Amino acid sequence: MAYDLEEQEKIDALKAWWERYGTLSMALAFVVLAAFAGWRGWQWYQSHQATQAMGYYEALEAATAQPGDDAVTRIKAASTALRDDYAGSGYAARGVLVAAAALEARKDLDGAREQLEWLVRDESASALRAVARLRLAGVLLAQKQYEPALAQLQGTPPSGFAGLYADRRGDVLAAQGLHDQAVDAWKEALKSLQGDPAAQIVQLKIDALNGA
Incomplete structure (x- = not known):
């Protein structure tokens, strides 16, 4: 097929461009396609894991x-399985709390x-660690x-847990027979639990210990 001069110039320019940039363009296209395939694959993997x-x-x-x-097993x-294979899923930390509660209820x-x-050591779940x-x-x-037990309650309590930690510290101290220290811990708990129904229970502990 014969081309006129203008068409031939366009073809020659295209050939020249391809000779100069063709390999690079193909490589870039491959990288883009590979990245897209990798992204889609990662999405599938994440969905599958979840x-x-x-x-x-x-x-x-x-x-x-x-x-x-059998239920305990x-x-x-x-x-x-959650802890070993899906620790980063979000289900692992919640599952551990559910499992712990069930096992504690079964003595x-x-x-x-x-x-x-395990959950206390898991630094990825700060709220649930508290x-x-x-x-x-x-x-x-x-x-x-x-x-x-007291070692778990040392240091600055996480936000929102000050009263609960002080209350539990009072329980431990009372069990040790350290009544004055237990009352001090419960009074500290009352300061943080003002308006919370749990404050009434803490006050009952103080009253019971003072009356003992």
Whole structure:
């Protein structure tokens, strides 16, 4: 096919451009396509992980409503799977709290303690770590591990937990027979729990100890 002069110039310019930039353009296109495929793959992986984690979480919740040793085994197995394989999903931390509560209710204090100790070490779930420390102190108190229980309550309490931590500290001190220190801790709790129904319970503890 014959081309006129203007068309031939355009073709020659296109060839020259391709010779100069063609390889680079192909490489850039490949990078863009690879990045897009990687992004879509990561999205699928994240969605798959979340779905799997949710399945284990739901299995854990279902097991907590069932009686018997088999239920305890399922609770621990589901929690272990969440912790080992889906620690960053958000379901792991919540699952640990559910598992710990169920095990504590079944008087498996060692099992509950192990769950909560894992969450206390998990720095990615700061809000739930505060809950875990409070509950771990309660489990340690039930095991008469007073010093480790107090260690969970040391330092500046997380925001919103000052009253609860002081209340639990009072419980531990009272169990140790340190009544004056326990009352001081409960009074500290009352300052932070003003207007909270929990303040009434703390006041009852003070009254009961003072009347003892």
